[in-house]
Amino acid sequence: MSTTVRSLTRGKMLKISEVENFGAIDADADELLRECFQNHPAYIAAKENKKFLILGRKGSGKTAIFKRFLTEHSAHEFAYGHSFDDYPWQHHDLQAQTGVPEERRYFHSWKYLTLMGLAKILLNLDQSQPWSDESIESVQALEDFVVDSYGSRDPDVRQLFSPEKELRFKGTLKIPYLEISGERVRVKELPPHIQEVNQVIQEHVLRALTPDNSYYICFDQLDLGFVKSDPAYSQRLVGLILAARDLFLAARNRGKRLNVVVFLRDDIYQDLQFEDKNKITENFSELVEWHESSGGLTLKGLMESRFSRVLGDDSGPFVSWESVFDESREMPSRQTKYKHICDRTFLRPRDVIKFCNEILKQYKTLGAGDQFDNQVIHEARSGYSDYLLNELDDEIAKHVxxxxxxxxxxxxxxxxxxxxxxxxxxxxxxxxxxxxxxxxxxxxxxxxxxxxxxxxxxxxxxxxxxxxxxxxxxxxxxxxxxxxxxxxxxxxxxxxxxxx
Structure with missing residues (x-):
C-alpha cells in the first residue's frame, strides 16, 4: 500500500525516507485530499447555507471543497456537481436571450440547468420523496416532464440543451398563458419561453425539496476556456452568479436548505461588472485563502496534517512541522525554513505540497539526517521553480x-x-x-x-x-x-x- 495512504497502525513513527510523497498538487490525483481535508471557513459557509459564491486563486483549494461536497454522503444531504471540462458550450450559447440586459442573457439558461440538477436528485437519489401530500404532485410532474422530454429519469447534463431535443409539457406541468404547438417546444426555440418554463419547474422543485434535507448544486472549473476579452464569457458568468443567488434566496424564503455553490477564480470575479455586484460580494461571497501564521487556516497546518497522516503512529499521530524540518538553524537569509518556503509560493496548498515533495526528493538523493535541513531545501528550489513557471504558463499563456x-x-x-x-x-x-x-x-x-x-x-x-x-x-x-x-x-x- 502506498505510504501516502497507509493507515496509522505501525506503532511507531515512520522515517522520512520511507515516505513516497506528501500528496499531489491536483485535487483529482491527491490521495490524501479526503483524509487530510481541513474545514476551511469557505467550506463551512457554503455547507451551512450562508454563502454561495466561493472565490480564490487557481490552486487555492476551490476544487478540493467542490470534491468534498460531492463525496460526502448522507441520508439527508445531496449534492450534484457540474464540472465543465467537457461541457457543450456551443449548445448553451444558443440559449442566450435577446432583448434583455447583457448580464441577464444567460440568467434563465443557468437556472434551467440548475433546476434539472435538482430534479435529477429528487428523482434518483432522495429516498424521502414524496415527503408530503403537496410533494406527491410535484415529484410526479417533474418525473413526467424529464422522462417525456429526455427519455430518462436521469438525463445526461450534456444533452439538456441539444438543439433538436423536444421539451414536452402536459398535465400539472403545463405552462399557463403559453401557447405551445402540441404541448412541446424544441430546445433551440426555448429562449422566448424559458422564463415561464423556469417559473413552473422552480415551483415544483421547491415544493418537492424536503425541509429537513440539504441540497447542493455545485459549479466548478468555470475558468476553463476563459478569455478575458470575450464579452460572452463574462455574460455567462454573471448570468450564473445571478441565477445562483435567485435560487439560493428563493429556497431560503421557502424554508428549504438549498445552496447553488459557484466556485470562481477571484481575479476573474474582480473584472466582472454588473449591478448588485457589491451586495453579492459583501453578503454572499467567501474567499478561499491561506495564511503563513495567523488569521485562519495556515499552510503549516495543512502540511502538518499530511505529515501526521504519512509519518505518525497510533500513540501520537500529530507530527509537527518542527519534527520534519530542522528549524534550529536559520536559512542564509536569516529566515525560518517555513518562511523561506512560504515566500516562494503564492500561498496556495498546491505550491507548498510541491515544494515539500521536491525537498523530500532531494532528501532521499542526498541521504541527509533525520530532518530536512538547509541543504535539501536549497537543492529543491530549482525543481520547484520550474514547476511554478509551468504553472504560470497554464494561467497566462492564452491571455498574454x-x-x-x-x-x-x-x-x-x-x-x-x-x-x-x-x-x-x-x-x-x-x-x-x-x-x-x-x-x-x-x-x-x-x-x-x-x-x-x-x-x-x-x-x-x-x-x-x-x-x-x-x-x-x-x-x-x-x-x-x-x-x-x-x-x-x-x-x-x-x-x-x-x-x-
Missing part, C-alpha cells in the same frame, strides 16, 4: 501570448529587483517587442503576480511589496521606483538576489 518574451527581458536584467528604467532599456533592445508598451507589459506581469512593486511606508512606517496574489484588489503602480520578481521564479529565470 508574448509573455515568454517579457520574461526574457526580466532574465536579461539578471536580478530579482529592478527599476522601470532598467526594464524599459532592456525592452527596447528586443526588436520582437517593438510597438508594445513596456509599462503595459509590466502591468500584465503584475496581474499574474510575476512581479510586485515597492510601496513606500505611510503613517505606520515601513515600506512593503504589493503582490496581486496577496491582494486581488491591488492595482499596478507604474510610478513605483522599485519592482521585484517573485522569489519562486528566481532559479527558473536564473536571477540573482539584489538589484540590477
Amino acid at each position: 501570448p508574448q509573455y515568454k518574451e517579457y520574461l526574457e527581458v526580466v532574465k536579461e536584467l539578471g536580478s530579482l529587483q529592478f527599476s522601470l528604467e532598467n526594464f524599459s532599456a532592456a525592452w527596447v533592445r528586443r526588436p520582437s517587442l517593438s510597438g508594445i508598451d513596456p509599462v503595459a507589459a509590466l502591468g500584465q506581469l503584475f496581474e499574474f503576480s510575476v512581479v510586485g512593486y515597492l510601496k513606500p511606508g505611510g503613517r505606520g512606517g515601513g515600506s512593503e511589496y504589493v503582490w496581486r496574489y496577496r491582494d486581488p484588489r491591488a492595482r499596478f503602480n507604474a510610478a513605483s521606483e522599485v519592482f521585484r520578481v517573485h522569489p519562486g521564479f528566481k532559479e527558473a529565470l536564473d536571477l540573482l538576489t539584489g538589484r540590477s
Whole structure:
C-alpha cells in the first residue's frame, strides 16, 4: 500500500525516507485530499447555507471543497456537481436571450440547468420523496416532464440543451398563458419561453425539496476556456452568479436548505461588472485563502496534517512541522525554513505540497539526517521553480501570448529587483517587442503576480511589496521606483538576489 495512504497502525513513527510523497498538487490525483481535508471557513459557509459564491486563486483549494461536497454522503444531504471540462458550450450559447440586459442573457439558461440538477436528485437519489401530500404532485410532474422530454429519469447534463431535443409539457406541468404547438417546444426555440418554463419547474422543485434535507448544486472549473476579452464569457458568468443567488434566496424564503455553490477564480470575479455586484460580494461571497501564521487556516497546518497522516503512529499521530524540518538553524537569509518556503509560493496548498515533495526528493538523493535541513531545501528550489513557471504558463499563456518574451527581458536584467528604467532599456533592445508598451507589459506581469512593486511606508512606517496574489484588489503602480520578481521564479529565470 502506498505510504501516502497507509493507515496509522505501525506503532511507531515512520522515517522520512520511507515516505513516497506528501500528496499531489491536483485535487483529482491527491490521495490524501479526503483524509487530510481541513474545514476551511469557505467550506463551512457554503455547507451551512450562508454563502454561495466561493472565490480564490487557481490552486487555492476551490476544487478540493467542490470534491468534498460531492463525496460526502448522507441520508439527508445531496449534492450534484457540474464540472465543465467537457461541457457543450456551443449548445448553451444558443440559449442566450435577446432583448434583455447583457448580464441577464444567460440568467434563465443557468437556472434551467440548475433546476434539472435538482430534479435529477429528487428523482434518483432522495429516498424521502414524496415527503408530503403537496410533494406527491410535484415529484410526479417533474418525473413526467424529464422522462417525456429526455427519455430518462436521469438525463445526461450534456444533452439538456441539444438543439433538436423536444421539451414536452402536459398535465400539472403545463405552462399557463403559453401557447405551445402540441404541448412541446424544441430546445433551440426555448429562449422566448424559458422564463415561464423556469417559473413552473422552480415551483415544483421547491415544493418537492424536503425541509429537513440539504441540497447542493455545485459549479466548478468555470475558468476553463476563459478569455478575458470575450464579452460572452463574462455574460455567462454573471448570468450564473445571478441565477445562483435567485435560487439560493428563493429556497431560503421557502424554508428549504438549498445552496447553488459557484466556485470562481477571484481575479476573474474582480473584472466582472454588473449591478448588485457589491451586495453579492459583501453578503454572499467567501474567499478561499491561506495564511503563513495567523488569521485562519495556515499552510503549516495543512502540511502538518499530511505529515501526521504519512509519518505518525497510533500513540501520537500529530507530527509537527518542527519534527520534519530542522528549524534550529536559520536559512542564509536569516529566515525560518517555513518562511523561506512560504515566500516562494503564492500561498496556495498546491505550491507548498510541491515544494515539500521536491525537498523530500532531494532528501532521499542526498541521504541527509533525520530532518530536512538547509541543504535539501536549497537543492529543491530549482525543481520547484520550474514547476511554478509551468504553472504560470497554464494561467497566462492564452491571455498574454508574448509573455515568454517579457520574461526574457526580466532574465536579461539578471536580478530579482529592478527599476522601470532598467526594464524599459532592456525592452527596447528586443526588436520582437517593438510597438508594445513596456509599462503595459509590466502591468500584465503584475496581474499574474510575476512581479510586485515597492510601496513606500505611510503613517505606520515601513515600506512593503504589493503582490496581486496577496491582494486581488491591488492595482499596478507604474510610478513605483522599485519592482521585484517573485522569489519562486528566481532559479527558473536564473536571477540573482539584489538589484540590477
